[in-house]
Amino acid sequence: MQLQCDVGPRGPHEAGFRTGNGMAEFVSGISILCFAASYAVALVCEASRPVFRSGLRGAAMIGFAIAGLVAHTLFLVWRGLNESTAPLSSPFDWYLLAAWVLAAGSLWLTLANPRTPVGLFILPVVLALVGAATLASREPFLQSPASRVWGRIHGSFNLAASVAVAVGAAAGLMWLIQAGRLARKRPPLRGFRMPSLERLAHLTHRSLAVAAWTAAAGFASGIVLNAVNRRHGLLETVPWTDPVVLRMGVVVAWLIAADALGHAARRRPDGGRITAWLSLVSLGVLALSILWGLLGRSQHGVPRHAAAVTGEAMP
């Protein structure tokens, strides 16, 4: 696993960054380990809520989360400038951008709801995505001007779906914990005040719906992208039996089914619980799909005539 960022100042913007001051040197020295470690410390601070109730703990948690997010942002910006890569142009960048969106959302929710341990549920997903990025290919997908637009649409929808699944799973897990406490008739654990079941159920429903529709849109845009690539002769045609297509198909089918099931369960007294479990299973399905992508072989995003292909992961 390569943790040190190896993006040296090689691109056309190198001179501009380097001539100003030592800032370029500083930014180029930021590694994945920097922000992953910051997020990990923030997670430890969040998990220690019942033990350390001092305001210092909260300040440390937010401080490390902000430090991680700043380093993460600079890393992505530096990579974009020096590798001339758009944020979604390789599996590596895709995972890091998904992690960035979740980390930013987690920080925002923590600031808005300081008594709710949001980070405890989101930061592990952020760290998992950063970990997946270290295993994923850094090679940009080959794109023509025509396929670049569709590539970004495809990547953006998949990113939105993954973020929605993660948010929904966090809300679903919180629902189950809160419901467990209420069923056991125990007062809230100090420092771990969860949002109400009503709010969590609403968030879980919304997230499942957003995940289903964006995943479907991502899949459809992938089909269009495939057709565009084939027409321009840029990439190998991705067959319907390709592992990426299969696993994305499974994910999309599951998310649509989960959304439909969740919708049907809304008028049931145990609808909240059903939706919470559906959201958790959705995260499991997505995680398996990512794992499958990391370990499997695919024609996805591979140049024409490059028969032996990488074990990349198109999310």
Next chain:
Amino acid sequence: MTLALVGGTHRTVPLDLRERLAFSAEQAADALARFRARFPGREGVLLSTCNRVEFYAASERDAVPAEDDILAFLAECRGLEVTQLAPVLARRRDDAVVRHLFSVAAGLDSMVLGEPQILAQVKQAWALAQESRTAGPLTGEMFQAALRTAKRVATETALGRERVSIPSVAVSDFAAGVFERFDDKRVLLVGAGKMAAETLRYLREAGARDVTVVNRTAGRAVELAARLGARPGRFDELAAELAAADLVVSTTGAAVPVVTTELFAQAEAARGGRPLVVLDLAVPRDFDPRINGRPGVWLYSIDDLAAACDANRERRRGELPAARAIVDEETHRFMGDLHHRSTAPVIERLRAGWSETGESELDRLFRRLPQLGEAERAEIRQAFERYAAKLLHPPLASLRSESRSGPPHGLLDALKRLFDLND
């Protein structure tokens, strides 16, 4: 400079005597006016609540009234015998007074540990003393420090955060755990038990507007609804009311459950899967306990809520050492400042003496050296002042350091004798 306190609380004064000893606002104002006349130049604050009557006296220059005099004064104000009060009222002086006031303001001495109402009562007592012109700089600083201590305890510990009354726990820890908001929820009150009105007060604070009251006696339901600003419902339509409700507070005096599993099943079919929170505050219970197992139903009996209250009380008790440490720290700081202030007259005399000597020496020097210009004279004067300040620094620093552990009588006497500082 001394502080004195005479007072009693629910722990030491029996209820009947506490009732006779308590002061209304008018009586307290009258008592403070009498105190001002009886002990001119002294400061006094009277704190009277349903659980305590305490008189704080202080004086910066003169001797503070003796505790026996304050006790006799209180007895006289309330038409009681000194012999009745003497065994039950505590007497404190100096740092014990400060520590006690800080503990009281922080809710550490309250019947319900950490309850916040006492802080408002302390503020009111201080405001009344100001109006009655018995407040002064010493009590002013002491009460300001008490408010600061209470704020620290509230923010740095979780003492006041845990709810400990059954209605407040029911609403904040359980109902609010299910529902995000109450302004769009329908509340049903079944019966007219003692805790119904208080629970409804918390629900109203949380935003509840749509409230229906049903009672086995229809007339009583109408009367209750009018009193609570709610809508009366019919007891014989309880199943329909249950179907429409989101939250039920039940407090009837019925000997058997008024909501059986059969009745609830009728309501459940019409609920459309909406969750239902039931706060069954009746003894014996109004809801059949088997209803608790139904999906989407969150049923809490009074025993469940009492257990949660006990757990919260335990948590509050766990915060006590941290709260006491804050009180001790603030008391120590306040007394240190107070003791240091008591050294001010000696320091002033010392500085004045040195300044006077310095000025006379400078005058002599400048007469001998008339050729010195204004700039040179200013330089020499500044050098003298710096020299005096540097010489004074070590004894003054020792004085400040000594003040932290008590009145620095020894050092003050030594300074007076060494530098001939007579009163």
